[in-house]
Amino acid sequence: xxxxxxxxxxxxxxxxxxxxxxxxxxxxxxxxxxxxxxxxxxxxxxxxxxxxxxxxxxxxxxxxxxxxxxxxxxxxxxxxxxxxxxxxxxxxxxxxxxxxxxxxxxxxxxxxxxxxxxxxxxxxxxxxxxxxxxxxxxxxxxxxxxxxxxxxxxxxxxxxxxxxxxxxxxxxxxxxxxxxxxxxxxxxxxxxxxxxxxxxxxxxxxxxxxxxxxxxxxxxxxxxxxxxxxxxxxxxxxxxxxxxxxxxxxxxxxxxxxxxxxxxxxxxxxxxxxxxxxxxxxxxxxxxxxxxxxxxxxxxxxxxxxxxxxxxxxxxxxxx
Amino acid sequence: xxxxxxxxxxxxxxxxxxxxxxxxxxxxxxxxxxxxxxxxxxxxxxxxxxxxxxxxxxxxxxxxxxxxxxxxxxxxxxxxxxxxxxxxxxxxxxxxxxxxxxxxxxxxxxxxxxxxxxxxxxxxxxxxxxxxxxxxxxxxxxxxxxxxxxxxxxxxxxxxxxxxxxxxxxxxxxxxxxxxxxxxxxxxxxxxxxxxxxxxxxxxxxxxxxxxxxxxxxxxxxxxxxxxxxxxxxxxxxxxxxxxxxxxxxxxxxxxxxxxxxxxxxxxxxxxxxxxxxxxxxxxxxxxxxxxxxxxxxxxxxxxxxxxxxxxxxxxxxxx
Numbered sequence: 001x002x003x004x005x006x007x008x009x010x011x012x013x014x015x016x017x018x019x020x021x022x023x024x025x026x027x028x029x030x031x032x033x034x035x036x037x038x039x040x041x042x043x044x045x046x047x048x049x050x051x052x053x054x055x056x057x058x059x060x061x062x063x064x065x066x067x068x069x070x071x072x073x074x075x076x077x078x079x080x081x082x083x084x085x086x087x088x089x090x091x092x093x094x095x096x097x098x099x100x101x102x103x104x105x106x107x108x109x110x111x112x113x114x115x116x117x118x119x120x121x122x123x124x125x126x127x128x129x130x131x132x133x134x135x136x137x138x139x140x141x142x143x144x145x146x147x148x149x150x151x152x153x154x155x156x157x158x159x160x161x162x163x164x165x166x167x168x169x170x171x172x173x174x175x176x177x178x179x180x181x182x183x184x185x186x187x188x189x190x191x192x193x194x195x196x197x198x199x200x201x202x203x204x205x206x207x208x209x210x211x212x213x214x215x216x217x218x219x220x221x222x223x224x225x226x227x228x229x230x231x232x233x234x235x236x237x238x239x240x241x242x243x244x245x246x247x248x249x250x251x252x253x254x255x256x257x258x259x260x261x262x263x264x265x266x267x268x269x270x271x272x273x274x275x276x277x278x279x280x281x282x283x284x285x286x287x288x289x290x291x292x293x294x295x296x297x298x299x300x301x302x303x304x305x306x307x308x309x310x311x312x313x314x315x316x317x318x319x320x
Numbered sequence: 321x322x323x324x325x326x327x328x329x330x331x332x333x334x335x336x337x338x339x340x341x342x343x344x345x346x347x348x349x350x351x352x353x354x355x356x357x358x359x360x361x362x363x364x365x366x367x368x369x370x371x372x373x374x375x376x377x378x379x380x381x382x383x384x385x386x387x388x389x390x391x392x393x394x395x396x397x398x399x400x401x402x403x404x405x406x407x408x409x410x411x412x413x414x415x416x417x418x419x420x421x422x423x424x425x426x427x428x429x430x431x432x433x434x435x436x437x438x439x440x441x442x443x444x445x446x447x448x449x450x451x452x453x454x455x456x457x458x459x460x461x462x463x464x465x466x467x468x469x470x471x472x473x474x475x476x477x478x479x480x481x482x483x484x485x486x487x488x489x490x491x492x493x494x495x496x497x498x499x500x501x502x503x504x505x506x507x508x509x510x511x512x513x514x515x516x517x518x519x520x521x522x523x524x525x526x527x528x529x530x531x532x533x534x535x536x537x538x539x540x541x542x543x544x545x546x547x548x549x550x551x552x553x554x555x556x557x558x559x560x561x562x563x564x565x566x567x568x569x570x571x572x573x574x575x576x577x578x579x580x581x582x583x584x585x586x587x588x589x590x591x592x593x594x595x596x597x598x599x600x601x602x603x604x605x606x607x608x609x610x611x612x613x614x615x616x617x618x619x620x621x622x623x624x625x626x627x628x629x630x631x632x633x634x635x636x637x638x639x640x
């Protein structure tokens with residue numbers, strides 16, 4: 001059932017033992033909002049654990065509490081409350097779902113959230129789940145510590161592309177201002193997130209040389225086959241390199257991460273790419289979405305491009 | 321003489337005919353603060369012109385009033401007040417200085433500003449001159465129109481590297497929030513500024529493949545000779561591609577823009593690069609500075625690297 005922010009706050013207040021989790025393939029908002037809420041609840045004297053069923057990207061190792069995040073290795077989990085953060089579908093939390101039978105509180109900002117949980121607080125107007133956690137912090141009257149601030153700021157800055165995407169609101173900027181006042185240094189976060197090894201910079205430059213354009217330039221993408229993917233340390237930020245191409249409405253990054261399994265990221269300047277992602281059982285937002293296509297690269301590429309081109313074919317041409 | 325914000329406001333209030341100018345090689349803050357102030361003064365019923373002695377970068381053609389900016393082609397300029405914005409040294413305004421003999425009001429945020437003008441309002445704590453213009457707008461009790469907001473937001477976002485640099489403060493974020501409330505869409509600005517042609521993306525990728533590292537990786541740079549420079553449409557953002565290299569303290573972009581004339585941009589994560597720039601008669605801030613070295617590329621490169629390495633040699637090693 002859908003609940004209010006106040007009710008979500010009350011659920012947290014009345015629980016003593018709380019497990020926090022977020023989606024697999026965790027990003028800055030999944031990690032930032034999870035660890036931010038972790039510190040909030042710790043400061044309130046709760047017993048709290050953060051459990052995420054995936055490897056964590058190294059980029060975020062500067063987040064206070066990063067080293068405390070565990071995978072769900074135990075057979076069974078019990079708590080007063082499992083808090084699912086930043087997840088569109090609760091199945092995206094991995095093995096924890098089957099290992100936990102108790103009450104679930106889901107806090108999310110994805111408009112695509114299906115809401116198949118006990119309690120859902122959803123606010124699709126918020127750019128990041130971290131913004132909602134900041135609202136909860138205010139609701140719960142907890143002081144924003146520097147640790148909380150670093151975590152929540154990271155969620156906000158990553159989900160808004162460093163305050164550049166259309167989801168960036170005056171609310172976002174004021175929330176970020178409060179985090180800076182609580183001790184965050186903007187450059188510490190941006191330098192940590194943007195830091196690249198020499199190899200990563202060279203790999204990225206080579207990848208940019210392979211950009212392909214389709215539909216008179218309205219669609220562009222980078223398509224990475226398995227051997228190339230396996231040679232890369234990261235593909236973080238590749239999609240932004242495509243997104244900035246003049247005239248591009250839909251930017252694509254497709255990478256074959258296992259034989260016959262292609263992971264897709266899409267960014268848009270207008271077209272609703274969450275619809276395209278959903279047609280391949282993925283999810284996301286209007287301007288940023290992703291999915292997995294279980295086909296070899298060439299086949300997955302054709303399937304995706306056919307879908308993208310058919311969707312943009314129904315949309316008016318955007319000025320380049 | 322140094323004056324207060326209130327006094328600067330009073331100078332503007334009492335003048336009827338005002339010319340606004342900014343530094344040559346104008347950036348987003350020079351253009352944004354100039355055009356922002358232009359709209360403010362227009363809304364107050366003043367006679368206003370913006371005159372900048374340089375070609376304007378196309379990237380900013382979305383700024384309201386961009387097409388009204390002129391070069392100082394007349395023989396002589398008269399006004400009640402010439403407002404110099406975002407300039408460290410008044411000689412950097414080009415030919416206008418010798419064509420105008422009246423009163424000068426300088427509004428700036430560069431700590432290196434020498435203050436050799438009639439009236440100077442300097443606030444080195446502000447990330448952008450556009451932030452100061454926003455304070456003036458509040459002082460003058462002018463409504464922030466959407467036009468004003470787009471101009472000032474652009475100044476703020478460009479001078480803070482999209483709110484990522486160390487100069488980004490809670491004040492910056494709140495000022496930006498006010499601009500969003502006045503009608504700015506963050507993505508309109510970021511997409512306009514980040515938009516790159518296919519050629520630009522390919523050129524940039526090739527440039528990244530030429531990154532050179534020095535001083536055990538604490539210094540890194542891209543060095544562009546004249547023939548390559550002449551083949552490029554822009555080098556915007558190249559320095560950021562160097563800045564993100566792990567372990568780099570000083571990032572350099574050097575380009576030979578004419579035979580025997582090399583323009584240098586530097587970004588730092590700690591070292592005061594304004595000192596290095598000043599030793600070549602340039603200027604800027606601790607973490608972002610620039611200069612011009614009138615030598616062929618190979619010679620200019622050696623001179624600059626010698627200086628940079630001698631400066632960082634006196635600083636403690638920063639953690640990579």
